[in-house]
Amino acid sequence: MDVTFMAALVIILALFFDFTNGFHDTANAMATPIATGAIKPKVAVTIAAVLNLAGAFLSTEVAKTISGGIIREGQDGIHITPEIIFAGLMGAILWNMFTWLKGLPSSSSHALFGGLIGAAVVGIGVHSVNFENVMLKVILPALFAPLIAGAAAYICTRLAYALTSRHDPETGDKLTQKRGGFRTGQIFTSSLVALAHGTSDAQKTMGVITLMLIAVGSQPVGSGPQLWVITACALAIAIGTYTGGWRIIRTMGSGLTDVKPAQGFAAEASTAAAILSSAHLGFALSTTHVASGSVIGSGLGRKGTTVRWGTAGRVVTGWLFTLPAAAIVGALAALLVDSGPVGTAIAIAGGIGAIVFMFLRSKKTEVDHQNAVEVEEAGTAVRFQKKKTVKAGSAGSKGEQA
Incomplete structure (x- = not known):
């Protein structure tokens, strides 16, 4: 198949993966502030989109890890082709769509790695993967x-x-706790997570496109992403983030534990610190893994709350299957592509068909900004309603929100 056509196809597919990464991972930054009422849903995804866009320009270390660290491109005569990258992206995208449909906060990063590894093993051989x-x-x-x-x-x-914690200085009795300030703090910590997400996750698509450009000889081995690649990936993940990914926001916002502002503040601060540190070191860390761990940890840290271990178990199971499942799909796509133009056409048609099917299936039980998360305010679960604001109904709204 014509190299130019396949290269263009890979770029389009990579940007679509970046888009799915955006809506898949919006929950990592904005699920908890939405759940506590710190930020309205539409405002939250808008902030996340803008900060994802900005974050994408801050670093390229993770992109270099992907473009020159996972596959031994240029070593020992190994030469990855656009066809292999195409197959790997198919594995990543289909797994992202499947887990989004199920509302599972799985790792887009591991889906991408799994798809590329599976495709490279089939297309080149096991030795093409830098397992170290x-x-x-x-x-x-x-x-x-x-x-x-x-x-x-x-x-x-x-x-x-x-x-x-507040107690009466004379009697020692516990007073109404005024922790509403944490709700304001959540605006800043969740924004930092969104910025960190752009810094980390947009780079993964940059790395894929750079790997493809190296494969077709458009730039030297070991070089980083070009400015147009950085810009295109930043825009794609920002647009994806703005679409919301409400199914996964539901799981992260209320499925794992009931989140209060102090918890949300702690979880988001921990998530941002871990992601920014890993991006600086070039570790292709999953923001989903970090954010989920933080939410569970914050739930364990607040007395009287309950972690829903059944949901947590489903999430962890999704994590375990992500890399191998995407690898299998990537390998199957590589087999089809390797058979020639007809096989490539079948892979393209099959991928588009699967994506459309899952999108239409999602419409049967639609989740959007109006029903994604129940907001715990003043001790009462209140759903966001269109053109209505949440009203506090007790003293807890003045600052308790424990």
């Missing part, structure tokens, strides 16, 4: 990041409640 880098920069961070972020969120939550 996969272990050091993908698998180990995936194991430790949620635990570290969860522990940090647990400690931050306990500190937040301990430092703001």
Whole structure:
């Protein structure tokens, strides 16, 4: 198949993956502030989109990890082709769409890595994959990041409640707790997570496009993403973020635990710190793993709350299946593409058909900004309604919101 056509197809597919990454991961930054009423849903996704766009220009270290770290491009005669990258993207996109349909906050990063690895193994051979880098920069961070972020969120939550606890100085009786300030703080911490997400996740698509450009000889091996690549990926993830990804916001905002402002503040601060640190070091960390770990850790840190371990188990199961499932789809797509133009056409048609099917299936149980999350305010669950504002009905609205 013509190299120019396949290269153009890969760029389009990569940007669509970036778009799915955006709506898939909006929940990482904005689910908890939406759940606590800190930010209205539409405003939240708008802020996240703008900050994702800005964050994409801050670093390219993760992009370099993908374009020159996972696949041994240019080493030992290994030459990855646009066809292989195309197949890998198919695996990543289809897994992203499937988990979005199910409302599972799975890792777009691992879907991408899995798809590329599966396609490379089939198209070139096992030796084409740098498994040392996969272990050091993908698998180990995936194991430790949620635990570290969860522990940090647990400690931050306990500190937040301990430092703001109020008691009568004479009787020692517990007074109404005024923690409404954490709701304002959530605006800043969630914004920082959105900025961090753009810094980390937009780079993954930059890395894929750069890998393809290296493969067709348009830029040298080991070089970073070009400005037009950075700009296109920043726009794609920002537009995807603005669409909302409401199904996953529902899971992250209220499916794992009931979130109060102090919890949300602690979870988002821990998430942002972990993601920004990993992006600086070039670790292709999953923002989903970090954010989920932080939410669970904050839930464990607040007395009287309950972590819904059944939902958490479903989320973790999705994590475990992400890399191998995307790898299998990527491998199957590589087999089709390797068979020639007819196989490539079948892969394209099959991928588009699967995406359209899942989109239409989602319409049967539609989730949007009006019904994604129930907001706990003044002790009462209140749904966001169109053109209505949430009204507080007790003293807790003046600042308790524990």
